Amino acid sequence: MTDTAPPTGTAPPTDPAPSTGLSLILGEMARQRGDALGSLADPQVQARARDLAHAARDSGRLLLLGMGASHFVNRMAEPEYRRLGLDATAMPLSEALYTPLPPGPRAALIASQSGASGEVGRYLQTPAQDERRFGLTLDPHSPLAQALPCLIGPGGAERGFAATRSLVLSVALHAAVLEALGQESGSVRAALESPDTLDLTPALDTLRSADTLVFVGRAELTGLAEVCALHAAELARVPALGFEGGQFRHGPIELLRPGLGVVLLRTGGPSADLTDTLARQCVEAGLRPVVLDCAGGEAVPGTVWLALAPGRGLAAVLNAVFPLQRLLLDFASDRVRQVGKPRHARKVTLER
Numbered sequence: 001m002t003d004t005a006p007p008t009g010t011a012p013p014t015d016p017a018p019s020t021g022l023s024l025i026l027g028e029m030a031r032q033r034g035d036a037l038g039s040l041a042d043p044q045v046q047a048r049a050r051d052l053a054h055a056a057r058d059s060g061r062l063l064l065l066g067m068g069a070s071h072f073v074n075r076m077a078e079p080e081y082r083r084l085g086l087d088a089t090a091m092p093l094s095e096a097l098y099t100p101l102p103p104g105p106r107a108a109l110i111a112s113q114s115g116a117s118g119e120v121g122r123y124l125q126t127p128a129q130d131e132r133r134f135g136l137t138l139d140p141h142s143p144l145a146q147a148l149p150c151l152i153g154p155g156g157a158e159r160g161f162a163a164t165r166s167l168v169l170s171v172a173l174h175a176a177v178l179e180a181l182g183q184e185s186g187s188v189r190a191a192l193e194s195p196d197t198l199d200l201t202p203a204l205d206t207l208r209s210a211d212t213l214v215f216v217g218r219a220e221l222t223g224l225a226e227v228c229a230l231h232a233a234e235l236a237r238v239p240a241l242g243f244e245g246g247q248f249r250h251g252p253i254e255l256l257r258p259g260l261g262v263v264l265l266r267t268g269g270p271s272a273d274l275t276d277t278l279a280r281q282c283v284e285a286g287l288r289p290v291v292l293d294c295a296g297g298e299a300v301p302g303t304v305w306l307a308l309a310p311g312r313g314l315a316a317v318l319n320a321v322f323p324l325q326r327l328l329l330d331f332a333s334d335r336v337r338q339v340g341k342p343r344h345a346r347k348v349t350l351e352r
């Protein structure tokens with residue numbers, strides 16, 4: 001499978017053969033970079049991003065809500081909003097329904113690629129009070145887009161089961177908001193334009209025999225670790241856990257043993273050394289962790305060390321997400337006959 005950077009623009013998927021779950025996902029991935037670049041250049045997205053940025057700056061507070069991958073993308077962006085001085089909190093939309101934060105002046109961004117998850121409709125029925133609400137979606141006709149001013153990514157709702165294009169587009173839409181708040185977005189554009197040519201064979205060989213997967217990240221890569229675990233569960237149907245690095249040390253490190261597949265996402269800043277220490281502990285425990293290094297470090301012996309272009313923030317997320325998508329799809333294709341065809345879940349979950 002290859003992943004190159006198309007220039008820009010959206011083209012609807014053309015499927016001459018009947019769609020399978022996998023072909024739908026691959027169709028989404030084929031246009032995710034172009035659509036993401038298109039959304040960053042879209043004047044309507046930029047205007048809406050400015051509105052949201054003003055609302056967040058006015059109150060100093062930003063609440064990020066979503067389900068599944070949409071929540072995990074919010075988790076990737078949350079530290080970036082904090083770095084810009086906002087009191088930003090990402091929480092599952094379902095949690096906000098049943099145990100909401102106290103009312104207070106704030107901006108809220110409800111992210112839902114379909115704009116139609118059951119929790120979205122219920123949240124829209126709750127009184128906004130001092131909350132200035134915005135949406136982030138791919139479907140301009142969705143209940144979310146009809147109810148709130150929205151950042152709308154191009155290309156329509158995602159048809160593939162796992163969040164691939166929607167995840168990349170949601171990252172880009174957050175990057176537009178961060179740009180409106182003053183953060184440069186050149187590195188995000190560069191990440192979207194860089195072809196992903198990393199050889200994943202050694203990583204796949206290491207993970208292939210794993211009975212359980214653990215993904216560990218820190219800072220902006222925490223949400224990425226969490227979404228990788230979601231993808232491993234929904235596509236490969238293996239038990240998979242995603243952790244913030246400190247949380248993994250507080251107990252779950254007891255899981256380390258041969259047969260466990262460990263993927264460490266190494267970001268820059270003070271936590272980089274902690275990731276190296278954890279990698280050494282994995283090796284001592286008799287397993288070979290895969291390390292995606294987004295911070296330009298030196299390989300820890302005994303690991304599968306995958307060096308990516310160094311970056312921070314959402315650029316680091318994007319540098320890592322493309323190889324991780326390929327890794328997880330290949331891993332799942334080894335184990336599941338009809339990858340991307342759910343047995344129990346649905347693409348749009350309406351139940352509460």
Ligand SMILES: O=P(O)(O)OC[C@H]1O[C@](O)(CO)[C@@H](O)[C@@H]1O
Pocket residue numbers: 067068069070071111112113114115116117161162163345346347348349
């Ligand atoms: O973003 P939405 O449409 O609210 O859906 C939530 C989640 O449900 C899924 O569609 C299926 O689990 C994910 O891809 C998505 O992250």
